Amino acid sequence: MCGIVAYxxxxxAYPILxxxxxxxxYRGYDSAGIALLNGALSVYKKAGKVSDxxxxxxxxxxxxxxGMGHTRWATHGEPNDRNAHPHYSxxxxxxxxxxxxxxxxASIKEELMKRGHTFRSDTDTEVLIHLIExxxxxxxxxxxxxxxLALAEVVGAYAIVILSKESPNELIAARKGSPIVxxxxxxxxxxxxxxxxxxxxxxxxxxxxxxxxxxVKDSQLVIKTIENKIKTxxxxxxxxxxxxLEKGGYAHFMLKEIYEQPRSIWDSMRGRIDAxxxxxxxxxxxxxxxxxxxxxxxxxxxxxxxxxxxxxAEYLFEDLARIPVEVEYASEFxxxxxxxxxxxxxxxxxxSGETADTLAAIELAKARGATIFGVCNVVGSSIPRATHAxxxxxxxxxxxxxxxxxxxxxxxxxxxxxxxxxxxxxxxxESRLHALLNELDSIxxxxxxxxxxxxxxxxxxGKFKDARNFLYLGRGYGFPVxxxxxxxxxxxxxIHAEGYPAAxxxxxxxxxxxxxMPVVVIATRHSSYEKVVSNIQEVKARKxxxxxxxxxxxxxxxxxxxxxxxIPDTDEVLVPLVSVIPLQLLAYHIAVMRGCNVDQPRxxxxxxxxx
Numbered sequence: 001m002c003g004i005v006a007y008x009x010x011x012x013a014y015p016i017l018x019x020x021x022x023x024x025x026y027r028g029y030d031s032a033g034i035a036l037l038n039g040a041l042s043v044y045k046k047a048g049k050v051s052d053x054x055x056x057x058x059x060x061x062x063x064x065x066x067g068m069g070h071t072r073w074a075t076h077g078e079p080n081d082r083n084a085h086p087h088y089s090x091x092x093x094x095x096x097x098x099x100x101x102x103x104x105x106a107s108i109k110e111e112l113m114k115r116g117h118t119f120r121s122d123t124d125t126e127v128l129i130h131l132i133e134x135x136x137x138x139x140x141x142x143x144x145x146x147x148x149l150a151l152a153e154v155v156g157a158y159a160i161v162i163l164s165k166e167s168p169n170e171l172i173a174a175r176k177g178s179p180i181v182x183x184x185x186x187x188x189x190x191x192x193x194x195x196x197x198x199x200x201x202x203x204x205x206x207x208x209x210x211x212x213x214x215x216v217k218d219s220q221l222v223i224k225t226i227e228n229k230i231k232t233x234x235x236x237x238x239x240x241x242x243x244x245l246e247k248g249g250y251a252h253f254m255l256k257e258i259y260e261q262p263r264s265i266w267d268s269m270r271g272r273i274d275a276x277x278x279x280x281x282x283x284x285x286x287x288x289x290x291x292x293x294x295x296x297x298x299x300x301x302x303x304x305x306x307x308x309x310x311x312x313a314e315y316l317f318e319d320l321a322r323i324p325v326e327v328e329y330a331s332e333f334x335x336x337x338x339x340x341x342x343x344x345x346x347x348x349x350x351x352s353g354e355t356a357d358t359l360a361a362i363e364l365a366k367a368r369g370a371t372i373f374g375v376c377n378v379v380g381s382s383i384p385r386a387t388h389a390x391x392x393x394x395x396x397x398x399x400x401x402x403x404x405x406x407x408x409x410x411x412x413x414x415x416x417x418x419x420x421x422x423x424x425x426x427x428x429x430e431s432r433l434h435a436l437l438n439e440l441d442s443i444x445x446x447x448x449x450x451x452x453x454x455x456x457x458x459x460x461x462g463k464f465k466d467a468r469n470f471l472y473l474g475r476g477y478g479f480p481v482x483x484x485x486x487x488x489x490x491x492x493x494x495i496h497a498e499g500y501p502a503a504x505x506x507x508x509x510x511x512x513x514x515x516x517m518p519v520v521v522i523a524t525r526h527s528s529y530e531k532v533v534s535n536i537q538e539v540k541a542r543k544x545x546x547x548x549x550x551x552x553x554x555x556x557x558x559x560x561x562x563x564x565x566x567i568p569d570t571d572e573v574l575v576p577l578v579s580v581i582p583l584q585l586l587a588y589h590i591a592v593m594r595g596c597n598v599d600q601p602r603x604x605x606x607x608x609x610x611x
Contacts, residue, residue, distance in 0.1 A: 002085070002099040003027035004180070005197045006068035006161045008171040008216050009188025013067030014057075016190070020197030021050045021069045026253075026399050027193060029600050030079030032071045035086040035095040038064035041165035043095055045070075045084035066171060068161045068191070070097035077122030086163075087126040089133035090117050093165040094143075096129035099193060100157035100178040108153070128154060132162065144215045147172050148226050151213070157356060161191055167217070174213040174226075179354045179381060182206040182214050182221070184235060189216045194352075194378070195238050196397060206233045207380040236380055252598045254400035254492070258584050259451060262444040264405040265577065267394040268412040275441035278434035280423060282416050284373060284389040288345075291371045293424055295345045298323050299338075299370070301330040301361040302349040305403040305487065309410035310349055311480035312576045316418035319573060322427045330357040334364050342369035349414075350374075351398060351406040353381025362386050375413050377406055391417070400599045402491045404584050407484060408447070408577050415440060415574065439571045443578065446568040450581045453565050457582055460547060460563045461589035464518045470497035471509060471519045471544075472583075475532055478502075478522030481576050485520060485583030492601045493591040502528075502535040515543040520586070521561075522579050525551040526572040536560050547586075549579050 003024025007013045017034050025032075032053040033045025038061060046056045050071055070085035077083035086095040102108075105124035108131055113119070117130050128150065136146035143164055151158070157177030164170060173180055173191045183190030183198035183205050190198045191214070195205060208214060208223070212231060215222045223231045250256035273280045285292055298317055300310035307329060314325040328338070330348075334357060340346075346365040350358045353376040362372050362383065374383045374390030377398070384390055393409035419436060422428040428436075464470075470489055474482035483499035490497045500509055502521070513519065519539050523532045533556060536546055540560060548561035551569050558564050565582045591598050 002073050002193070003071040004068070004097055004099055004159055004161055004191065004193045006097075006171060006173065006191035007188070008066045008169075009185065010065055011188065013064050014062040016197070016201070017067050017069035018050070018054055019200075020192060021053070021071050023196040024193060025050050025071050026401055026600065027071060027073065030072045030074045031081070031084035032069070033084045033086050033097075034067060034069040035097070035163055036062065036064035036067040037163055037165065037168045041093065041095055041163060043086050043088060045081060045086065047080045047084060066163065066168060068095075068097050068163060068171070075101055075124075083121045083123050085125060087121060087123065087129055089129045091133060094129055094133050094136075095163050096125060096132070097161050098125040098128065099159040100176075102128055102154050102158065103156040104154060124156075128158070128160070129162070143167055143170065144172055144213065144224075147174060148213055148224070148228060151176070151226050159193060170215070170217040172213065172215050173208070175208045176210045177356060177359070180208040180214070181380070182208065182233075184221070187219045189221060199238055203238045204235050205238055205380070206235055209385070210382075239379055251592075252400065252588075254402055254404060254588055254598050257398055257400050257405045258581070258588065260396070261405045261408050261581065262448040262451075264395040264409050265412050265447060266444040267396070268409045269416065269440065270394070272416055273437055273441065275437045278430070278437055280416060280420050280437060282391055282413075282420050284391045285417065285420055288371055288373070288389055289424060292345060292421055294343070295323055296341065296343045298325045298345045298347060299340070299365070300325060300327045300347045300349065301333050301358055301365075302327075303330050303355055303357055305407050305484060306349040306351060306355075306410060308480045308484040308487070309407055309414060310347070311483065312411050312477065313347070313414040313418065315477050315480075316415055316573060317421070320418045320428055321421035321425055323421065328361070330355065330361040334360045338364075340365055340368040340370050344370040345373060346370045347373045347375060348383055348387060349376075349410055350383050351377045351395075351403055351410075353378040353383040355383070359383060359386060375410055377409065401601055401604050402488055402587070402598075404488075408580065411576055412443075415577075436571060436573065439574055443570065443574055446570055446578050447581055450567050450578055453567075453582055454585055457565060457585040458589045460565070461586055461593060463563070464545075464547075465590050465593040467495060467516070467518050469512065469517060470495055471505075471512065471517060472497060472499040473502040473505060473519060473532075473535060474499070474522035475502045475528035476526070477572055477575050478524065478528075478532075478579065481522050481579050481583065482520070484580055485587070488584055488587035489590065491604060492587055492598050493594050493596055494602070495590065502532055505535055505538065510538065510542070513539055513542040513544040515545070518545045518547060520547045520583065521549070522575075523548045523550050523554075523557045523561075524567070524572075524575050524579060525554060525569070526575065533557065533560070549582055
């Protein structure tokens with residue numbers, strides 16, 4: 001969703017804010033704005049990118065050691081200057097930035113208008129700051145009290161920061177359902193949606209919990225609940241480093257992150273397997289071993305790319321551990337009154353750990369007695385704190401909106417889970433388990449080798465950059481990869497693409513195939529190979545253009561396909577970790593050739609923290 005950054009201390013705030021917004025722009029880039037306390041409460045905002053804001057404020061007064069900034073992904077109100085954040089209160093003595101949605105804003109707005117309030121934007125956010133000021137003035141309370149009273153009246157999700165012209169040494173932040181992290185320095189504090197704007201200045205952070213308010217006043221930090229109960233903050237040390245947030249010579253973050261996958265896959269395995277000795281131990285499962293081993297069912301809840309990783313896990317858990325699996329879109333799961341038993345294990349997958357629908361699905365499943373296991377990339381985020389146990393993926397920060405290394409890191413951890421459960425249940429022979437661990441240990445090297453197809457993929461991309469549609473086909477473990485490949489293409493190139501089980505092609509999609517239809521086929525030499533070959537023949541008979549992902553040395557598909565991309569041979573259960581790499585590269589190069597903004601595709605945000 002939106003990106004929030006704020007500072008209070010002795011430094012000039014503007015350089016920290018603008019740099020922070022640049023680092024947060026992957027969270028939203030419809031508009032951006034800043035507010036500074038410098039005698040006045042000055043708000044500057046502009047539709048467009050953070051660079052447009054930086055250009056706009058060049059001739060403005062940018063002094064001040066207290067300030068806040070926001071980069072927006074529009075929910076209420078179209079992206080334009082007046083709907084950009086920050087928003088003033090009625091008297092313009094207060095200002096707010098906000099990530100989330102206030103669901104009951106319309107009724108509050110109507111009541112405030114009856115009291116004489118005038119609104120300048122179409123946003124729910126402006127309603128909230130007007131409500132806070134209304135309480136502040138009429139109830140004659142401290143600002144922090146007004147904020148807490150106002151938040152008790154609203155329904156929805158929020159991460160907010162508030163500044164007051166009348167209290168220039170004070171900054172207030174609060175969260176419910178949307179992340180807020182507080183960076184703690186020496187007589188200075190940093191507020192942000194995530195750690196990316198903070199890591200340059202301090203490693204010490206506090207993750208606010210739902211329903212908490214942080215008040216920084218006169219260089220002192222106090223954290224309270226909305227009910228006014230003082231909380232003792234838990235300070236953590238950040239594990240990310242500044243160089244992780246830079247492009248490192250790559251043209252785009254997405255390309256950098258594609259090339260980081262040998263390392264991120266290895267980091268997700270490191271310390272968890274000893275392939276030579278055939279040993280595997282994944283933190284989180286041990287405490288709930290009996291629950292996992294005796295589980296009648298695993299339910300996986302996720303959204304987007306994480307849902308595709310969940311589909312891979314369905315094959316893994318059923319194939320290796322012999323546990324029935326259901327994979328659910330978190331957004332649908334929470335609304336259809338699902339049947340959940342206390343014997344169920346619910347695995348929640350999220351890169352950010354803040355996905356609103358996945359968090360809501362977790363709460364529903366917990367309320368019905370299920371054991372919740374999280375697979376997440378961001379330490380200290382909401383999902384790890386909401387689950388009973390879990391495992392981090394250790395992919396490192398992922399800045400590109402289209403997820404790449406997070407997917408393979410998730411699949412790696414889920415593979416480890418399936419293998420560990422298979423070992424504990426005895427559903428896989430020890431020799432087979434040992435062989436799979438050895439093969440998994442080799443995957444980072446095979447991904448490194450696969451990345452060498454980049455130039456060949458780039459040439460293929462040049463042939464199809466003007467295509468209007470793509471079809472992606474796969475069977476078995478290749479089916480989720482086909483879905484993920486199609487998603488990557490449409491996310492960043494804006495070409496319509498669909499992923500299908502190859503056998504389903506005859507049940508509808510075959511009607512679309514003609515000489516203008518590129519068809520990407522996962523055709524590795526495994527259990528369904530002959531069936532996939534038949535599917536390719538059906539496409540060729542209708543003049544479709546075949547781009548085939550094949551096992552190194554394949555000759556049969558090579559003779560049939562128009563274009564072939566070879567990947568190293570690996571065990572079938574591990575094919576998704578390797579076969580997805582060329583599809584990521586294909587989407588990337590097509591998007592670049594079409595002049596698309598690869599790292600910040602239109603209408604998308606990295607982390608969807610509202611419904």
